[in-house]
Amino acid sequence: MIDLYRTMARIRAFELAAEVASQGGVGVLGAKVDERAKVRGPLHLSIGQEAVAAGVCAHLRREDLLTSTHRGHGHTLAKGGNVRRMMAELFGRADGSNGGKGGSMHIADFSVGMLGANGVVTAGLPIACGAAHALKLQGKPNVVACFFGDGAINRGPFLEALNWAAVYRLPVLFVCEDNRYSATTSTAGLTAGPGVAARANALGVPSETVDGNDVEAVSAMAERLVAKVRGGEGPQLLHALTWRVRGHVSVDTQAYRDPQDLQGALDADPLKRARARALASGVSAAQLDAIDAEVQAEIDDAVAFADASPPPDVAAAYTDIQTTGAGAWL
Amino acid sequence: MAVTRMTYAEAAVLAVANAMRDDPRVVVMGEDVGRGGIFQQYKGLQARFGAERVIDTPISEATIVGAGVGMALVGMRPVVEMRVVDFALCGMDEIVNQAAKNRYMFGGQGRVPLVMRMPIGLWANSAAQHSQSLEAWFAHLPGVVVMCPATPQDNYSMLTQALRGEDPVIYMENKELWGLQGEVDDTRVHEPGRAQVLRQGDDLSIVSWSAAVHTATQAAEALAAQGVNASVIDLGTLWPWDRDTVLRDAARTRRLLVVHDAVQPGGFGAEVAATAVQATGCRIARLGAPRIPVGYASRLEAVARISPAAVIEAALSLMADAPAAAAV
Ligand SMILES: Cc1ncc(C[n+]2csc(CCOP(=O)(O)OP(=O)(O)O)c2C)c(N)n1
Numbered sequence: 025m026i027d028l029y030r031t032m033a034r035i036r037a038f039e040l041a042a043e044v045a046s047q048g049g050v051g052v053l054g055a056k057v058d059e060r061a062k063v064r065g066p067l068h069l070s071i072g073q074e075a076v077a078a079g080v081c082a083h084l085r086r087e088d089l090l091t092s093t094h095r096g097h098g099h100t101l102a103k104g105g106n107v108r109r110m111m112a113e114l115f116g117r118a119d120g121s122n123g124g125k126g127g128s129m130h131i132a133d134f135s136v137g138m139l140g141a142n143g144v145v146t147a148g149l150p151i152a153c154g155a156a157h158a159l160k161l162q163g164k165p166n167v168v169a170c171f172f173g174d175g176a177i178n179r180g181p182f183l184e185a186l187n188w189a190a191v192y193r194l195p196v197l198f199v200c201e202d203n204r205y206s207a208t209t210s211t212a213g214l215t216a217g218p219g220v221a222a223r224a225n226a227l228g229v230p231s232e233t234v235d236g237n238d239v240e241a242v243s244a245m246a247e248r249l250v251a252k253v254r255g256g257e258g259p260q261l262l263h264a265l266t267w268r269v270r271g272h273v274s275v276d277t278q279a280y281r282d283p284q285d286l287q288g289a290l291d292a293d294p295l296k297r298a299r300a301r302a303l304a305s306g307v308s309a310a311q312l313d314a315i316d317a318e319v320q321a322e323i324d325d326a327v328a329f330a331d332a333s334p335p336p337d338v339a340a341a342y343t344d345i346q347t348t349g350a351g352a353w354l
Numbered sequence: 355m356a357v358t359r360m361t362y363a364e365a366a367v368l369a370v371a372n373a374m375r376d377d378p379r380v381v382v383m384g385e386d387v388g389r390g391g392i393f394q395q396y397k398g399l400q401a402r403f404g405a406e407r408v409i410d411t412p413i414s415e416a417t418i419v420g421a422g423v424g425m426a427l428v429g430m431r432p433v434v435e436m437r438v439v440d441f442a443l444c445g446m447d448e449i450v451n452q453a454a455k456n457r458y459m460f461g462g463q464g465r466v467p468l469v470m471r472m473p474i475g476l477w478a479n480s481a482a483q484h485s486q487s488l489e490a491w492f493a494h495l496p497g498v499v500v501m502c503p504a505t506p507q508d509n510y511s512m513l514t515q516a517l518r519g520e521d522p523v524i525y526m527e528n529k530e531l532w533g534l535q536g537e538v539d540d541t542r543v544h545e546p547g548r549a550q551v552l553r554q555g556d557d558l559s560i561v562s563w564s565a566a567v568h569t570a571t572q573a574a575e576a577l578a579a580q581g582v583n584a585s586v587i588d589l590g591t592l593w594p595w596d597r598d599t600v601l602r603d604a605a606r607t608r609r610l611l612v613v614h615d616a617v618q619p620g621g622f623g624a625e626v627a628a629t630a631v632q633a634t635g636c637r638i639a640r641l642g643a644p645r646i647p648v649g650y651a652s653r654l655e656a657v658a659r660i661s662p663a664a665v666i667e668a669a670l671s672l673m674a675d676a677p678a679a680a681a682v
Binding site: 089091120122124125126139140142143144147149150151152153155156157159161180181184188191344345346349 | 448
């Protein structure tokens, strides 16, 4: 529980710091970008959804793999991604995890098996299949966790990927983070039938639904499902019902959102719940406060590191494009 | 070394078979590949290497490419089959946003040595969605190598090279060439970005690739009979493309004609022509298909076909230093 709480607190602190650093950073409809903004690109925050990342990744080993969405900070942190380098990436600096080439939406840390956040909805699912297929062909005992949103299930690759994983009995845990919104639209009205769990079941991928804001419940379910996947029982799907507290992307005012719905999301805050649960189970407030302070110090350090890191060399614009033909003609 | 006579399709089978024999990381994925592929370009491979390495897939183009990316990131060297370039469009995001940019976007953490086979060119009476030549789309895309083999030897050599590189390769065989016979030396590996000068002449340079190379060669032979001597250069690889060879020849002949089966406007011929005229000041002309979808009826289809006669006409008007006949 303490570890789960720490992971969630780290994600929350990271994203709050990133949010502050992004103030004025994303220009919409010609709005001028504030030169002082450190994080300039689109920032999709997972505030309110931390329990899913923490609960699932708690059961992954370092050699296990992970694919993510455009909202990937939490997943990457929970998988053990380097906090300093991630923050530097958001700042667009040379020491960033992606050398400043990817930013928030492409955050990746291959060193811990995190194969990348993705700017294209649903694109992570086929890649997870391929990674899992490779693990199987390579005879490795590892699994792939594949995160995606409730909006992603309406693109063809969702169906293709679940079918593929089932046909080849691949070691994938599909994790649907159902925050009930696709950008600015409620997903319910755009999704026919009972939704993700039923679609998965129809394709022979067993699925279970959980309260995604209850980190212990997510963790318990993930523990069971990861064990099945690792045990060769084929792909499984974990459907986590959660709430997105912030807008879809940094500057979103959520004008489309029912204030009551937002209040419900705030009331369901997974961190508050985890804290209450920890206190009830005998953990002291001082212990929890110490964790908060510890992760805050870690994030402050990451921000300082990011801020001190230089921007990438202009020459880096020409590197890591390809081997054959690189520089043949710029 | 063994030099054997075989078809363009058989040359591809040989290249993949040798790569699979030598490198356990090489796997094939695609629709119907177990049965040899729709053009027999995988004939016998599943029987030889097993269904785990020659993987029959659902009709899931996007996942075929995306899984190829995932496999490649985790140390495999997949070959994915799209049947025809037209179906590759169902996996266009996986090709363009995932395979080509992965290495750059993730700061060099990933490598995607993925060979994507997507035949181009006309396919008799198969109409607008089975006959496209979209190589320029992919040549326009940073992060990939683009190969367009014109002969059995090229198909063997280029595919062998594609399977050895570290980059994603858009590998475009031509639907009209599967049955073409030729000699294949199985020790020859293609050098990417190296064009082949198939004929050398002093009057003009004709640059081409894929099936149009054969059209250009026929035309050059006919032109020679009329006393006009043309060089014929097969680019082979569109990216990286061999500027040096093209520019050297164009600087010598002072006239350059680019011929391709693809739609002319926005085609890769424009790139070659603009580069040549900028670098050498030579006279240039382009010849490609008009900007129309390919029709089903033979006479409609024929309008989209570049004939040797059209090449001859374009070459003669370039020789006359007169503007080519009305543009399409
Ligand atoms: C193929 C594609 N279509 C549209 C978009 C624009 N887009 C980005 S995120 C998003 C909503 C995704 O919703 P969901 O999958 O539920 O994830 P969430 O944002 O709720 O975490 C959309 C429509 C995109 N990135 N990719």
